[in-house]
Amino acid sequence: MAEATSAPAVTVRRGTVDDIPAFRALGEAVVPPTYGPIDAAYAQRMLDEWWVAEVFEKSLARNTHLVAERDGQLVALSSFGRLSRSYRDFPYVTGDREVMWKLYVHPEHQGLGIGSRLLSEVETLVEGDELWLEVVDGNDHAYDFYLAHGFEEVHRVGDRAWPDDIWLRKRLRDGSR
Numbered sequence: 001m002a003e004a005t006s007a008p009a010v011t012v013r014r015g016t017v018d019d020i021p022a023f024r025a026l027g028e029a030v031v032p033p034t035y036g037p038i039d040a041a042y043a044q045r046m047l048d049e050w051w052v053a054e055v056f057e058k059s060l061a062r063n064t065h066l067v068a069e070r071d072g073q074l075v076a077l078s079s080f081g082r083l084s085r086s087y088r089d090f091p092y093v094t095g096d097r098e099v100m101w102k103l104y105v106h107p108e109h110q111g112l113g114i115g116s117r118l119l120s121e122v123e124t125l126v127e128g129d130e131l132w133l134e135v136v137d138g139n140d141h142a143y144d145f146y147l148a149h150g151f152e153e154v155h156r157v158g159d160r161a162w163p164d165d166i167w168l169r170k171r172l173r174d175g176s177r
């Protein structure tokens with residue numbers, strides 16, 4: 001009998017401070033190949049400023065983190081929360097919004113449905129009827145992935161020194177205005 005091809009055994013759970021070393025290892029694996037071709041200095045800045053223990057501690061205190069594991073290895077991370085609870089400033093945004101701050105799948109585990117699964121779990125957990133996220137201009141793979149999953153581009157934010165950010169939004173539930 002033919003061997004059944006089964007989906008990878010992936011488990012999803014909440015992330016905690018105990019995962020911070022694994023978050024960092026994931027960042028070292030996924031950030032350079034994702035952003036290096038766009039702007040190598042920006043990729044390094046991301047790792048140095050945002051993928052560090054102190055920032056994860058702050059983020060874990062304010063946002064929800066979901067991790068995906070295969071065979072005990074943390075292979076993907078997503079985080080989300082309200083913009084008003086962020087430790088960053090967004091002077092160009094009026095009002096509040098629910099934002100997915102991170103969705104990162106280890107390069108060796110991409111294309112297996114893990115990103116889609118985490119996104120769908122985030123969509124069921126967020127409050128409100130919209131989910132927003134920023135994608136870096138030039139990250140075409142992620143941009144196309146999000147458009148294929150129902151997001152639309154709303155606006156772009158540039159600060160000249162670094163690549164633009166593109167804000168995408170998905171309307172989650174029928175019955176919203």
Ligand SMILES: CC(C)(COP(=O)(O)OP(=O)(O)OC[C@H]1O[C@@H](n2cnc3c(N)ncnc32)[C@H](O)[C@@H]1OP(=O)(O)O)[C@@H](O)C(=O)NCCC(=O)NCCS
Pocket residue numbers: 030034102103104105106109110111112113114115116117134135136139140141142144145148
């Ligand atoms: C973008 C990313 C999160 C997608 O996660 P993934 O696990 O690789 O994607 P999946 O395997 O879940 O993709 C599932 C579906 O999306 C489709 N898809 C994936 N990438 C796509 C793309 N670039 N364009 C169109 N469709 C795409 C797949 O064909 C698949 O469709 P199917 O279910 O109908 O077969 C992942 O590739 C990643 O971590 N990239 C690097 C980091 C990054 O850029 N993160 C986003 C920061 S904003």
